[in-house]
Amino acid sequence: MSRIPETFQRCAAENRTALMPYLTVGYPDLATSEQILLAMVEAGADLIEVGTPFSDPLADGSTVQRTSQVSLEHGTRLRDCVALVERVRAAGVTIPLMLMGYYNPIVKYGVEQYVTDCAAVGVDGFIVPDLPIEESHRLHTAAQEHDLDLIFMVAPTTNDERLDQVSNLGTGFVYCVAVTGVTGARGTMSATLAPYMQRVREHTDQPLAVGFGISSPEAVNQVGTMADGAIVGSALIDYMDEHPDHMPAAAARFVRYLRGEAAI
Amino acid sequence: MIEQRVFENSESRPDSHGYYGRFGGVFAPETLMPAINELTAAYQVAKHDPEFQAELEHLRKTYIGRPTGLYEAKRFAEAAGGGNGPRIFLKREDMAHTGAHKINNAIGQALLAKRMGKTRIIAETGAGQHGVATATACALLGLDCIVYMGEVDIHRQSLNVFRMRLLGAEVRPVTSGSKTLKDAINEAIRDWVTNVDETFYIFGTVAGMHPYPMIVRDFQSVIGKEARQQFEEQVGGLPTMVVACVGGGSNAMGLFYEFIPFTDVEIVGVEAGGHGLDGHAHAATLVKGEQGVLHGSWSYVLQDDDGQIIETHSISAGLDYPGVGPELSWMKDSGRATFAAITDEEALEGFQLLCRTEGIIPALESSHALAWAAKHTKHLGPDATVIVNLSGRGDKDMHTVAEAFGVEL
Numbered sequence: 001m002s003r004i005p006e007t008f009q010r011c012a013a014e015n016r017t018a019l020m021p022y023l024t025v026g027y028p029d030l031a032t033s034e035q036i037l038l039a040m041v042e043a044g045a046d047l048i049e050v051g052t053p054f055s056d057p058l059a060d061g062s063t064v065q066r067t068s069q070v071s072l073e074h075g076t077r078l079r080d081c082v083a084l085v086e087r088v089r090a091a092g093v094t095i096p097l098m099l100m101g102y103y104n105p106i107v108k109y110g111v112e113q114y115v116t117d118c119a120a121v122g123v124d125g126f127i128v129p130d131l132p133i134e135e136s137h138r139l140h141t142a143a144q145e146h147d148l149d150l151i152f153m154v155a156p157t158t159n160d161e162r163l164d165q166v167s168n169l170g171t172g173f174v175y176c177v178a179v180t181g182v183t184g185a186r187g188t189m190s191a192t193l194a195p196y197m198q199r200v201r202e203h204t205d206q207p208l209a210v211g212f213g214i215s216s217p218e219a220v221n222q223v224g225t226m227a228d229g230a231i232v233g234s235a236l237i238d239y240m241d242e243h244p245d246h247m248p249a250a251a252a253r254f255v256r257y258l259r260g261e262a263a264i
Numbered sequence: 265m266i267e268q269r270v271f272e273n274s275e276s277r278p279d280s281h282g283y284y285g286r287f288g289g290v291f292a293p294e295t296l297m298p299a300i301n302e303l304t305a306a307y308q309v310a311k312h313d314p315e316f317q318a319e320l321e322h323l324r325k326t327y328i329g330r331p332t333g334l335y336e337a338k339r340f341a342e343a344a345g346g347g348n349g350p351r352i353f354l355k356r357e358d359m360a361h362t363g364a365h366k367i368n369n370a371i372g373q374a375l376l377a378k379r380m381g382k383t384r385i386i387a388e389t390g391a392g393q394h395g396v397a398t399a400t401a402c403a404l405l406g407l408d409c410i411v412y413m414g415e416v417d418i419h420r421q422s423l424n425v426f427r428m429r430l431l432g433a434e435v436r437p438v439t440s441g442s443k444t445l446k447d448a449i450n451e452a453i454r455d456w457v458t459n460v461d462e463t464f465y466i467f468g469t470v471a472g473m474h475p476y477p478m479i480v481r482d483f484q485s486v487i488g489k490e491a492r493q494q495f496e497e498q499v500g501g502l503p504t505m506v507v508a509c510v511g512g513g514s515n516a517m518g519l520f521y522e523f524i525p526f527t528d529v530e531i532v533g534v535e536a537g538g539h540g541l542d543g544h545a546h547a548a549t550l551v552k553g554e555q556g557v558l559h560g561s562w563s564y565v566l567q568d569d570d571g572q573i574i575e576t577h578s579i580s581a582g583l584d585y586p587g588v589g590p591e592l593s594w595m596k597d598s599g600r601a602t603f604a605a606i607t608d609e610e611a612l613e614g615f616q617l618l619c620r621t622e623g624i625i626p627a628l629e630s631s632h633a634l635a636w637a638a639k640h641t642k643h644l645g646p647d648a649t650v651i652v653n654l655s656g657r658g659d660k661d662m663h664t665v666a667e668a669f670g671v672e673l
Contacts, residue, residue, distance in 0.1 A: 054571075054572065055441065055572040055573045056441065056446065056447075056450050056558065056559075056573050057450075058293070058449075058450045058453045058454060058457075058559070059293040059295075059454075059457065060454075061454070062440075065440055069440075069441070072572060077570045078570055078571065102557075103291055103557050104556045104557045104558065104565070104567065104571045104572075104573070105570060105571030105572065106571070107555075107556055107557060107571060108554075108556060108567060108569070108570060108571025109570075109571065129293055130291045130292060130293060130557070130560070131291060132290060132291070132292060132293075132294055132297050134281065134289075134290055134297075135289055135290065135291050152294070153293070153294045153295075154294060155293075155294045155295035156295075157294075157295050157296075157297075157298045157299065157460060157461075158294060158295075158297070158298065159298055162294075162297065162298070166294075177294065177295060180295055180457070180458060180459075180460055180461070181295075181457060181458040182454045182457055182458060
């Protein structure tokens with residue numbers, strides 16, 4: 001078993017919801033994003049989604065569009081994201097780190113080379129929002145060769161047949177998109193989340209993590225009643241943006257807030 | 265010599281996964297996958313339903329005004345070739361309702377949307393021609409219409425923005441990225457992801473995720489079918505060459521598709537050379553791009569060495585796009601077509617030449633194909649024949665052209 005499902009198991013044993021914050025590498029700049037990652041680990045993040053910027057993030061809402069654009073304006077490259085993982089591993093970070101980003105930069109880097117380099121620095125898995133199961137053969141093969149997880153998304157629109165396919169092909173956990181929509185902070189969770197998560201659960205034994213729209217400890221707790229983990233991206237970034245001079249500290253505080261250990 | 269059978273047009277291109285050789289596919293967010301599969305299935309049924317085809321044919325005749333003419337531009341050919349060049353024929357898509365070929369596809373997809381029970385239509389637009397065509401089709405069929413358009417394009421195509429609003433469409437400005445066509449497509453896809461149940465996305469070109477390259481090609485292929493028949497009637501046989509401008513590639517695939525199996529017919533696509541091919545200020549995706557994934561398909565893409573999509577430039581908003589249809593990429597790699605680029609300046613020369621020799625004001629997009637035909641076909645000689653797709657009329661471009669000539673309107 002890889003480090004990712006192990007982490008979910010440990011959280012379950014400790015009777016809590018695994019918390020998986022997201023950051024965009026290179027936002028607000030490369031050095032600060034590294035400090036943000038370290039601060040989130042320090043604050044108790046269980047796993048981290050390390051976002052690699054792309055010029056055309058078509059599954060993302062305005063927050064991640066903006067952070068990606070800023071990151072690219074600073075000249076962040078995919079190899080910088082890999083190198084950042086290498087540095088934080090050297091600094092002693094042991095929790096699972098998944099690289100999340102769109103497919104074209106990976107293709108340009110070279111799919112097999114990318115996976116090889118990621119494996120060498122201690123990446124645990126990949127999330128590629130524009131790579132459905134149908135097109136995943138190449139990355140899936142490469143990831144398997146290096147024992148890395150390829151995590152697929154499911155959405156409220158995903159039918160039973162596709163849920164089975166995702167469950168068979170993906171490893172690590174199943175990324176359950178909470179809403180029919182793009183990423184972005186939302187006030188409340190949809191009432192249809194419970195029956196949808198129930199349906200996903202019937203098709204897989206893998207850990208389930210819910211993302212898109214989670215912005216409060218209440219939402220994390222609510223998600224925890226039906227899934228193993230909660231993914232938080234845009235709300236965290238929006239909060240950091242309110243504290244532009246202290247982003248790593250703000251990120252840490254928001255992670256503690258989501259864990260019910262601090263107020264904001 | 266490439267084997268003839270490779271270039272037969274059949275149901276196997278694209279294959280069942282949406283691939284044209286190694287190009288195409290569906291690189292889309294999971295949320296859309298069921299809707300994409302539903303669209304593919306619904307289209308296959310409609311395609312083989314005589315009732316759907318009859319309704320489309322009726323609207324082509326009575327509403328769009330098809331067939332559009334095939335016109336021999338003798339004075340243009342004379343001016344270009346000095347009496348020794350080929351005969352040049354124009355396929356007059358500028359005469360179609362709304363002034364461009366875009367209506368062929370918009371009407372077809374709007375009929376499909378209605379058939380699927382979708383009442384909310386979204387579309388992207390660059391030059392505004394696809395937006396106008398979609399707004400028109402929605403007015404005709406009583407569908408709600410939202411058009412995403414980059415802020416830069418809204419500025420340079422303000423006339424088309426006004427036309428869309430007159431037709432009852434809501435035009436939503438897109439301010440992300442380069443604020444042009446590619447960003448309008450991103451935003452339309454985000455809308456589709458969010459409102460997928462009730463929304464039909466009328467995509468305007470042969471790029472993007474399967475099944476769009478196939479659907480748009482099929483609806484546009486009426487251009488080449490008519491042109492071949494008209495040429496047979498007027499001249500006999502087949503033309504020596506067919507030429508069209510290529511942005512995403514819908515007018516090009518529309519003309520080319522019919523001629524793909526006839527390997528004696530040379531096929532040339534003309535991309536936007538912008539300020540020249542040396543820097544990044546162009547949109548010559550097939551000439552200068554590399555393979556990659558943009559907007560859901562594997563195709564040629566203009567990208568930097570880190571796989572980020574490059575912001576393009578063309579005087580023509582309709583060609584200002586860093587991607588291209590996967591079937592055109594297949595035509596390039598298989599050698600069935602060749603691709604060239606024409607700069608802004610050359611396009612303006614072609615534009616003026618057609619205005620003055622034929623009394624036809626072409627769209628700046630089409631002017632790229634005209635300019636290439638005027639400059640690069642003399643060697644074919646007077647016995648040769650060339651069909652150029654005059655994909656749209658130039659009324660929408662008056663502000664841009666006036667600005668280029670330093671004239672204040």
